[in-house]
Amino acid sequence: MPLAVFSQADGPRRLGKVIGDQVIDLGIAAPGLPGDVAGFLAAGEPALAAYRAVGPDSPGALPLSAVRLHAPVPNPEKFLAIGMNYSDHGAEAKELGLDVPKWQVWFNKQVSCINGPYDDVVAPRVSEKLDYEAELAVVIGKTCRYLTPEEAPSVVGGYMVANDVSARDWQMRTGTMTLGKSFDTHGPIGPWLTLAEEVADPHDLDLRMLVNGEERQHANTSQLVHDIWAQISYLSQVMTLRPGDILATGTPAGVGVARKPPVFLQPGDVMRVEIAGLGHIENRVIADR
Template structure:
């Protein structure tokens, strides 16, 4: 099932993607209004999604043209947790750029992006050359937790996943490389496009066998498969939960494959007017444009 968050008649709703449009269960008073107005509330409610779908009514049906998609979780409760250098070829290309020998990290490299960086499908990424002139793309599989916990074993970790989304871990390289940590360069306003949907975990047979790609103005820049992750989804959840309690609605970006802009010869960065598409097999295509300067 594909779940999203949208604006309809200037109100926010959780929606379910259909072939001809979407379902907005909150339009039918017979359904839980609080849960179907907020994605995290829906996740926490434990609502039987299949049963709701089986009882869908005409009152819920809305055309795609009548809604505006937002990020599936428009404002995360906490920072989005992110994995750095989680594909070996990306670790190698990054190391080569700074004159080192690339190798797989022994432990996950974790940083975060602040909630104010999150934007949704077709939202415009602000471009401010006075702040950042080296904006880079990073297509990533996003994981949304449905059940929290601490010291979650890898063998059980996927049971804690609500669904999967796409994240473009936009990176201000000139800021990122000027500091000893990633946070400032990863948390620009609009620096965390997410969406367009959360695909529920029951629709993804194996999160470690999904093609992943990024295109800029229609030109493929990244093309890989999630099987190439150094730390897979289950082990990421295990590592993160070792000393930190994870919660329902937490979002994890699992790292990007090779092909980012700053390691290219010559380096390539996003410019006003560019259109970036991040695609993950079985999840969808996340599309955003870069704003014109001004």
């Protein structure tokens, strides 16, 4: 029963608990809870206890079909992504002349790129090589530093579906990759946050990317080169991780730039990322204005 950010028509964004085909407005059912996901995670066990007490008969129920879902974490302190973290994606990158890294390679997606789970993705007028990357996103739930991999599971708040939309021509211009990964709208996430306690094994989740209904990527998170706990531990040696921080855990083979011949996204294309147990996001590509 995941945690969602929703609105009705042009109304304010509210926090809700998704139960079946309805969402329970937590501002009504549990008015003492924080009004945003990062605040909810930072509140810890008392917030979780109040959340668990909200059921299908709680006040504030609305049909999911009657609301708009938004990015669960719209303004994290950090949005980080790891490169070439599936061996098959590393192999296709090597064919493109890229070195497969020995260590974890991380880059920033600027938080201004965050987009809703069903909102349009803009094809920039300055890029001709727009691409997709289906990914599992981890959301940090506790402030932490200098963790061991064994300690890492205790700081995860939950999991989301993500699409690391990439302007490949801009990505390849510099070694940092940040600009090519950070265009406005190029970070769709959602459709909600599935809490860590509801995911039995994040290293056994099927994920796939479809473009216009055609499967382009299909893998399982068991294939991660550096697993989630290693990723969190590695980053925590460098920086303090805080509630709401987003970590995109890597994409498998099948990206457009590695196809023969390369196939890049065009206005009108529809990307759909699915992860078993976490739901899906779906975004249409539109032309820049």
